[in-house]
Amino acid sequence: MFFFLFALVILISLYDLKYRKIPNWVTLPLMLLGLYVSLPSTPIIWIASAFIFSAWKSGFMGGGDAKLWIGLLWCLSSFGDGVVIWMFVALMLTGVAQIVVRALSQKRVTIGFKTPGAWRTVVFMGLLAYLR
DSSP, X not given: OHHHHHHHHHHHHHHHHHHSOOOHHHHHHHXXXXXXXXXXXXXXXXXXXXXXXXXXXXXXXXXXXHHHHHHHHHHTGGGOTHHHHHHHHHHHHHHHHHHHXXXXXXXXXXXXXXXXXXXXXXXXXXXHHHHO
16 A cells, blocks of 8 residues: 555645645545544544644645645554654655745745645655655
């Protein structure tokens, strides 16, 4: 299942880069599959899910990105609680990279402008593949 998810996040990332949208017909089945695979799960998975949800509600993350991250987190919960640590490592690394790119960009950075973020899940899956 891991390699299927890896291929899926690559395709979703390319779609997101082109259309700036992650469709519900991808994320909602992913979340349902994650619920099926991980229910019941550990409290840390649910706390991380709540953190992602609050990042979306606060405007730090788009809704499609949040659903994608939560779906992946639930699907990969069988990896153990360490998956949460690597999720946050990937979010921090890609967040810093995004800030650096925006700072070095010749374009004026606008506040509140959301850029495609599904590419960040590719980094997350890459970290997990490396550690596997």
